[in-house]
Amino acid sequence: MRALCIVLDSVGCGHAPDASAFGDDGANTLGHLFERIPGFALPSLAGLGLHEVLHDLDPEFPLPSPPLLPGAQFTHLTEQSTGKDTTTGHWELMGAPLEAALATFERFPDDLVSALEQAGNCRFIGNEAASGTEIIQRLGTEHLASGKPILYTSADSVLQIAAHEDPAVFGLERLQALCRTARRILDEREIRIGRVIARPFVGSSPETFKRTSNRHDYSLAPPSTILNRLEAAGVETVGVGKISDIFAQSGIAESHPTTSNADGMATIERLWREQRSSPHLVFANLVDFDMLYGHRRDPTGYAQALIEFDRWLGGFLADFHAPDLLLITADHGNDPHHTGTDHTREQVPLLTLNAPDDLLTASDFGLVARILEDFFTPTASWTR
Structure with a gap:
């Protein structure tokens, strides 16, 4: 039994209902790339339901003609925590929403x-x-x-x-x-x-x-997350990229830092081909979208990075079979067409293969944790 969760850092899909409180009305990382980059296409992500997610949020977004992959399910997630940063997003994805926002400063005291x-x-x-x-x-x-x-x-x-x-x-x-x-x-x-x-x-x-x-x-050390619960249940938790850093090593049994998206994708593929006897979760963050292109307001670079991921994903999915679980999501937005250079408060897509049918509804970021809980420990009772 194994699962793969990939966080496409900053790949949001439209401003959140409370975006105006963050100065992010109109932000739409994916929507603006599709709208403004000629010929931009992500066929592998489309096969997992990306177009349907974008259409649900914007009925004018065109639906593709290719059918969905067998076992594909999709929805969009809305963050409940106050924030639009990496830490807040990842912690809520793993079932630890923040009741109080983390501290921010214009300058330090x-x-x-x-x-x-x-x-x-x-x-x-x-x-x-x-x-x-x-x-x-x-x-x-x-x-x-x-x-x-x-x-x-x-x-x-x-x-x-x-x-x-x-x-x-x-x-x-x-x-x-x-x-x-x-x-x-x-x-x-x-x-x-x-x-x-x-x-x-x-x-x-x-x-x-x-x-x-x-x-x-x-x-900052996180509160208890699904990663700790899985680890206690005997599930190997394997972090790729900056995952271990984000969780201060808590709940991460094994870490594989990476230097780029390409390195991250190669690491995911290598880990996935390993034969492990125990159940395990590979949890990866691909940061180039955010670090190299979102903050630098480079839509062309952002689009090309997504195309490269999509191309890799198409080959990877050829060897992905049930009952293995796949989750692809994001932690916040960073619309390269938006003003400023900061993250944008956005909803995020959740694209899955072989996820339980009854859980895939529009929800908070913590849906990812609940799916992992149901997949690895279906008899456990989930509490926030």
């Missing part, structure tokens, strides 16, 4: 910054809400000259620190140690920031500065 500087033996520059690529372009030269790490945040509940990977400037190990220190201080002060993110970069000038794949997230 002076006393917190002083504590971070003292504990980390450094001085920061920045301390503002900014796009990660933009602030590195703007402050990277000062960082090279001074060795001072760049502190910044965004509309999400994150504390981000950028520094050059060269040890002569700052170094990757020192950056990660500083971020671990920041996580500890936030937890000691009970400041509920979802993630501390190490953002290493390389280059010698604004024209050559580039973030690397050595990013690392240090998450």
Whole structure:
């Protein structure tokens, strides 16, 4: 018995009912790509019901003629937690909705910054809400000259620190140690920031500065999730990409970090071909949609990344058979046609193969956890 859950990071399907409270009225990551990218098509996802999901939310969206794959079922999910970030979305997908929003800042309080500087033996520059690529372009030269790490945040509940990977400037190990220190201080002060993110970069000038794949997230410890329940029931939980980071390793028995969508897809395929004697869940996050194209407002790149995933998925599905369970969903939106550079408050698709019939209805993100609960431990009673 095995299941695969893939989170297409930021692939939303239309603004949520409360999107106006987040400044995201009209956001529609997938809808706008289909509407504005000539020839854009995702036939493998269409075979799982993607067009039907988009049509349910927008009756003018055309339905495709190809039939659905046998065992395919679909719906859309609406987030109940207050937020539109990776942590909030993933936690609710795994059955842990947040009753109170995680903390966000336009700039961090002076006393917190002083504590971070003292504990980390450094001085920061920045301390503002900014796009990660933009602030590195703007402050990277000062960082090279001074060795001072760049502190910044965004509309999400994150504390981000950028520094050059060269040890002569700052170094990757020192950056990660500083971020671990920041996580500890936030937890000691009970400041509920979802993630501390190490953002290493390389280059010698604004024209050559580039973030690397050595990013690392240090998450707030989550409440109990379906991952903990499955682990206790003897189900192997295998994280791919940044899943282990998002859940602070809680409920994740085995982790496989990745450097890109392509690496993530190859890792999923390799793990799926392994012969494991115990029941297991492979839980993957593919982050390039969000990190490389959504935040950078690059619709062409976003569309191409989806096409590449869809092409891979078509080959992967040729060897996917019942009773194995497949779930494909997202954690929030990041419409590359929307204003700003932040996530967008959107509903998300849920596309499945071999899911239980009676559970597939429009619902909150926690439906994913309930499906996993029913699949692996059908006699257990689900409680939120």
